[in-house]
Each structure stands twice: as C-alpha cells, then as structure tokens.
Amino acid sequence: MINQIQMRAIFDGSVLTIKVAFVALFFGLIFGTLIALGRMxxxxxxxxxxxxxxxxxxxxxxxLQLFIIFYxxxxxxxxxxxxxxxxxPMLSAYLAFSLNCAAYSAEIxxxxxxxxxxxxxxxxxxxxxxxxxxxTRIIIPQxxxxxxxxxxxxxxxxxKDTSLVSTIALFDLLRTVKTMASATGDWVYYIYxxxxxxxxxxxxxxxxxxLEVRFGVYEER
Amino acid sequence: MSMVKLVNIKKSFGTLEVLKGIxxxxxxxxVVCVIGPSGSGKSTMLRCINNLEQITEGEIHIEDTLVVKxxxxxxxxxxxxxxxxxxxxxxxxxxxxPHLTVLDNITIAPRVVKNADKTAIDQKAMNLLKMVGLVxxxxxxxxxxxxxxxxxxxxxxALAMDPQIMLFDEPTSALDPELVGExxxxxxxxxxxxxTMIIVTHEISFARDLADRVIFMDDGVICEEGPPxxxxxxxxxxxxxxxxxxxx
Numbered sequence: 015m016i017n018q019i020q021m022r023a024i025f026d027g028s029v030l031t032i033k034v035a036f037v038a039l040f041f042g043l044i045f046g047t048l049i050a051l052g053r054m055x056x057x058x059x060x061x062x063x064x065x066x067x068x069x070x071x072x073x074x075x076x077x078l079q080l081f082i083i084f085y086x087x088x089x090x091x092x093x094x095x096x097x098x099x100x101x102x103p104m105l106s107a108y109l110a111f112s113l114n115c116a117a118y119s120a121e122i123x124x125x126x127x128x129x130x131x132x133x134x135x136x137x138x139x140x141x142x143x144x145x146x147x148x149x150t151r152i153i154i155p156q157x158x159x160x161x162x163x164x165x166x167x168x169x170x171x172x173x174k175d176t177s178l179v180s181t182i183a184l185f186d187l188l189r190t191v192k193t194m195a196s197a198t199g200d201w202v203y204y205i206y207x208x209x210x211x212x213x214x215x216x217x218x219x220x221x222x223x224x225l226e227v228r229f230g231v232y233e234e235r
Numbered sequence: 236m237s238m239v240k241l242v243n244i245k246k247s248f249g250t251l252e253v254l255k256g257i258x259x260x261x262x263x264x265x266v267v268c269v270i271g272p273s274g275s276g277k278s279t280m281l282r283c284i285n286n287l288e289q290i291t292e293g294e295i296h297i298e299d300t301l302v303v304k305x306x307x308x309x310x311x312x313x314x315x316x317x318x319x320x321x322x323x324x325x326x327x328x329x330x331x332x333p334h335l336t337v338l339d340n341i342t343i344a345p346r347v348v349k350n351a352d353k354t355a356i357d358q359k360a361m362n363l364l365k366m367v368g369l370v371x372x373x374x375x376x377x378x379x380x381x382x383x384x385x386x387x388x389x390x391x392x393a394l395a396m397d398p399q400i401m402l403f404d405e406p407t408s409a410l411d412p413e414l415v416g417e418x419x420x421x422x423x424x425x426x427x428x429x430x431t432m433i434i435v436t437h438e439i440s441f442a443r444d445l446a447d448r449v450i451f452m453d454d455g456v457i458c459e460e461g462p463p464x465x466x467x468x469x470x471x472x473x474x475x476x477x478x479x480x481x482x483x
Contacts, residue, residue: 133330137330137332147348156332232376
C-alpha cells in the first residue's frame with residue numbers, strides 16, 4: 015500500500031502545490047489589478063505597457079516563462095555582466111506563476127470593472143470623490159461578487175498547472191507520485207494524486223461558491 | 236449673489252453640437268425648472284455644470300467665481316474647480332451604491348472626501364433620512380427600496396455634502412407614476428428651505444407650481460425663459476407652444 019515515508023512525500027508534494035498556487039494567486043491578483051487599471055488608463059504609455067504585458071504572458075506557454083526565468087535568465091546574466099547567478103527553483107516558480115496569473119487576472123478584473131454601470135462612477139464623482147476614491151470605495155467593491163467565479167476558476171487551474179514545476183527540479187504532488195509509481199511499478203499512486211487534486215479543488219469550489227454568495231448579499235431582495 | 240452663471244456654453248460630441256451657446260444666470264435661492272423635448276440638451280447642460288461632461292467652449296462661474304473657461308475644447312483660463320463641490324446632483328436612475336446600506340450611501344462621501352467624523356456624520360445622515368421620511372430604512376440595501384424611496388435616499392446623499400446648489404436630472408422620469416409624488420414633495424420641501432435648484436423635468440405641472448423661473452430648451456439653445464405664468468401658461472414662442480400642446 016503506502017508507507018510513512020511515501021505518505022510524508024505525498025504530503026510535502028501537496029503542500030508545494032498549494033504554496034505555489036496561493037502565492038501566485040495572491041501576487042497575481044494585486045499585480046493583475048494594477049495591470050487592469052493600466053489597460054483602462056488614458057495614459058498611452060501605461061496603456062500600451064499593460065496591453066503588452068497581457069499579450070506576452072497570455073500568449074506564451076507558462077512552461078516557457080518558467081524556463082526563461084529559471085534556465086535562460088542566469089545565462090543571459092552571465093553574457094551581459096559576466097557574473098553568474100543560481101536561481102532558486104522555488105522563487106522561480108513563485109515568480110513565473112505570479113506573473114502569469116497576473117495577466118489572466120488582469121483581464122478578469124478589467125472585464126468586471128467595465129461591467130459596473132457607468133452611473134456609479136458619475137455618482138461618485140458628483141459627490142466629490144476623485145478617481146482613486148471612486149475606484150477603491152465604489153467600483154472595485156462591486157466587482158467582488160462577479161470576480162469570485164472566474165478567480166475560483168483561476169485558482170483551480172493554478173493548482174493543476176503547478177505540475178509544471180517538476181521541470182525545474184521541484185517535487186510537486188504529481189511528480190512525487192510519478193516517481194513512486196515508476197519505482198514500484200504500482201499505478202495506485204496516481205489514484206492517490208487524483209483524489210488529492212479532487213479534494214483540494216472541491217474545497218476551493220465550495221469556498222468560492224460561499225464567498226460569491228457572501229459578497230453578493232446586497233443583491234438579495 | 237449669482238450662484239451659477241453660464242456664458243456662451245457650447246458642447247459637441249464629435250461633430251454633433253448638442254449645446255449651441257447657452258447663457259444662464261441663477262440667483263441664490265432660485266428654483267429653475269428646465270423643460271423641453273428629448274435631445275434638446277437639457278441634461279447635457281446640467282452635466283456640463285457638474286463637469287460630468289467637459290464643455291467645448293464657454294465659461295462657467297459658481298458663486299461669482301470663475302470655475303472654467305474653455306475655447307476650441309481647450310482650457311483658456313484655469314478657475315477654481317473646487318467650487319464644484321458646492322454642487323449636489325440627483326440622477327434620473329438614482330445611481331445609489333448597491334453594495335452599501337442606505338446609511339453608508341449617505342455617509343461615504345463625507346467620510347472619504349471630507350474625512351468627516353463617523354458619529355457626527357451618522358447623526359447627520361439620520362437627520363437627513365428623517366427629512367426624506369426613511370429613518371426605518373437606514374440599514375437596508377438599496378435593492379430592497381422602491382424607486383421613489385431610492386430617489387429620496389439619493390437626495391439625502393447629495394445633501395450630506397452640504398451643497399449650495401442642487402441639480403436634478405429628470406429625478407422622476409424613471410419612476411412608476413404612483414411614486415412620483417413622494418419625490419416631488421421632497422424636492423418641494425427643499426425649495427421651501429431656500430435651496431438653489433436647477434431641475435430638468437417633464438413634470439410640467441410641478442414646474443408650474445414650484446419654479447421661480449422656467450426655461451424652455453430646444454435644439455441646444457434656450458428658446459424661452461421667464462416665470463411659469465408666462466412660459467407655461469402663455470408661451471410666446473411657437474416652439475414652446477408646440478411642445479406644451481404635444482405633452483398635454
């Protein structure tokens with residue numbers, strides 16, 4: 015069946031998976047909000063930068079972004095400056111997943127902000143609020159409910175995409191069970207992995223459903 | 236004191252000229268009702284005063300002070316735009332903040348813009364709710380209110396910022412007929428307190444009873460203005476006569 019060392023390894027793999035997904039979602043949402051505001055900005059430089067950012071990070075594979083940060087960046091640095099740098103695999107994973115998540119979040123957040131009735135901004139301005147006050151106090155809070163479904167989606171995708179970190183010398187859940195399956199010739203380890211993925215995604219699905227109801231409480235008649 | 240003075244205001248959206256030179260001066264305590272057919276520029280004029288639309292040309296003065304002077308869609312002279320904070324606005328579609336309770340709808344702007352003390356502004360908001368007759372709705376979300384109640388909250392929300400001038404943009408046009416009266420009564424009460432008001436409205440009898448002055452707009456210009464006895468009961472201009480005949 016499964017011994018204690020294996021159980022420990024599977025647990026560690028699951029923790030790594032969760033860590034990467036959550037760090038990516040956390041920084042991805044913060045940076046994604048800024049990119050979303052940039053996409054709607056009247057400043058041409060900010061607007062083009064944001065557009066370019068989304069274009070690049072959505073348009074190339076996450077795996078490629080991971081490789082650029084972990085493998086290519088040290089080489090580029092040596093060629094440019096002569097001094098080498100060894101990338102920490104965990105940090106590289108956090109960075110690549112956060113940057114990638116930011117691009118997707120930016121589009122989700124922009125769509126949510128643009129779906130808020132224009133009259134809300136006008137009312138806020140007529141009451142003397144500036145753009146920042148209107149955004150943070152009036153517009154963005156109204157997007158929370160609409161954001162929950164797509165953000166939950168994003169988190170679940172992230173949980174599953176973390177399996178890509180196996181390419182940069184990290185042991186996530188999937189790589190851990192793959193190693194065990196290869197070593198023992200027993201396929202049951204894949205079932206364990208599937209169960210854990212489903213367990214995690216089930217929890218997040220339920221949590222995000224609950225959050226959606228909670229953030230939308232003012233819409234109940 | 237002249238509270239609002241518009242000098243040769245023009246506003247174009249692309250090639251479409253919506254306001255074609257508006258001159259208007261409103262005295263303190265005056266209630267001015269603006270009537271006219273759809274698309275005549277009534278709402279645009281109101282929105283220009285409040286900078287929700289930027290004028291293409293002309294001057295806006297508030298409380299005898301220049302706020303903005305523009306020509307060819309560019310600023311010619313920078314005025315004191317802070318005076319716009321003395322304007323309160325009520326919209327046709329209420330535009331209450333749906334994620335905030337009635338009380339928070341009223342207090343958020345004073346808290347955020349003026350850093351008002353929470354206890355003091357809550358007390359003030361309750362007084363305003365008393366005035367519009369909705370004290371018992373303080374902790375409800377807007378969606379649970381009827382249209383008429385929502386609009387009364389919107390009026391209270393605007394008043395919480397201590398405006399010197401209130402602008403009403405068709406405040407009863409989105410309401411069911413049986414709810415129009417309660418909103419008009421609230422506006423009437425404000426007029427009796429001496430508030431300076433510009434009201435864009437389709438309620439002709441309301442304008443006749445309440446207004447000190449009625450302005451009839453058509454095709455981007457002020458066509459006729461004067462006391463309601465003249466403009467509504469004995470209009471001189473043919474366009475005014477036609478409009479009033481059509482809606483009666």
